[in-house]
Amino acid sequence: MKKHRTKKNCESSGESQVSELLILPDGQILVHNLTPAFAGLLHELNPDDEHISSRVTRHMSPHL
């Protein structure tokens, strides 16, 4: 298992955003504190993943 910590600068505040992910030997990815930016990245990697795509959709259409 590999643990990663990702940071991305927040455009509005200048503060960093953090997501943490754990990549399992079978290819599964567990994510903690998933930010919209990182959800978008994961969605690009696997557009067929329903767990991620539903969260990306929510982010893009926040008032649904």
Added chain:
Amino acid sequence: MIRSTISGLPSVNAFKRNATGFGLRREAKRHAALIGADEVFKSGVAAALCHRSPKSRAFLARERARIARAMLADCRFCAHDCGVNRVAGENGLCHAGAEARFFSAQIEVSDELELIPTFAVALSGCDLRCDFCITGASSWNPRAGTGFDTHAMAAKARAALQGSARTIMVLGGEPTIHLPAALEFVSLLPDTARLIWKTNAHGSAQAHELLDGMFDVWLADFKFGNDTCAQRLAKVSDYVRGVEENLRWANEHSELIIRHLLMPGHLDCCWQPVAEWLAGNLPGVKVNLRSGFWPAWQAARHAELQRTVSGPESARAVDLAQRLGLNLIP
């Protein structure tokens, strides 16, 4: 929507029936007088709140924050019921001081679909000691992170609501131990904002009175199905009774979503009794069964927690939920 509105605060008589639970010490009274909140000691928390004419959530939150700050001198916000004077530097089991700190504040999309995107503010410190806590370093240490400037954070939250955020979530650690700061934060937010209280459901009756009507949704953990696992993994006693009491209260006073983090090797001892209790006592309540456990923090101290949840375990857990008719939500 808030099911129990601000006009639904307990009556003065209702408070008097429970008044013995609110015995505050002399230091607390002195501190309250200094900050102008002495009425709470004359007539009790609910009475102090009730005789005013409530105008808005923000107004009530401001009043309650003042009372909560006075209560720091005899802190009984959580079920540990320590009674320490946090203003004077005494430490209870959470080790939190009088001022809150935070270790994360950002828009997130990993919570329940109906809540995201949420602007999530994580306050440092917690009253539990879960060895598997995924934010253990900050949750176990109330001095972690940055000082919680309520005005600055409220400005960020309002900006988030103007952008993509649909809700604002206050979490920890455990936010109950920082009620004064949390309520001050609420007092600076629009009444129309949808607010989420993410909690370990280990709060006291005093905390409930202060929180009544403040948050639209309680997102509450039910972590352990028995007191033995709770004591071994989170060093908390009398866990199940306290959580059940909290969940019943939350279900009557707000929208409620209950989370259970499925742990490897804890289906029979934890998930099954939790699921059965939910089916029998809170039928129809929204339940989010989380299967993304990973062996974080000090989980390695426990042999069964050194791995993730297997596919068959996860499937069995969902099957049990479905057989019991639980209202699972994504």
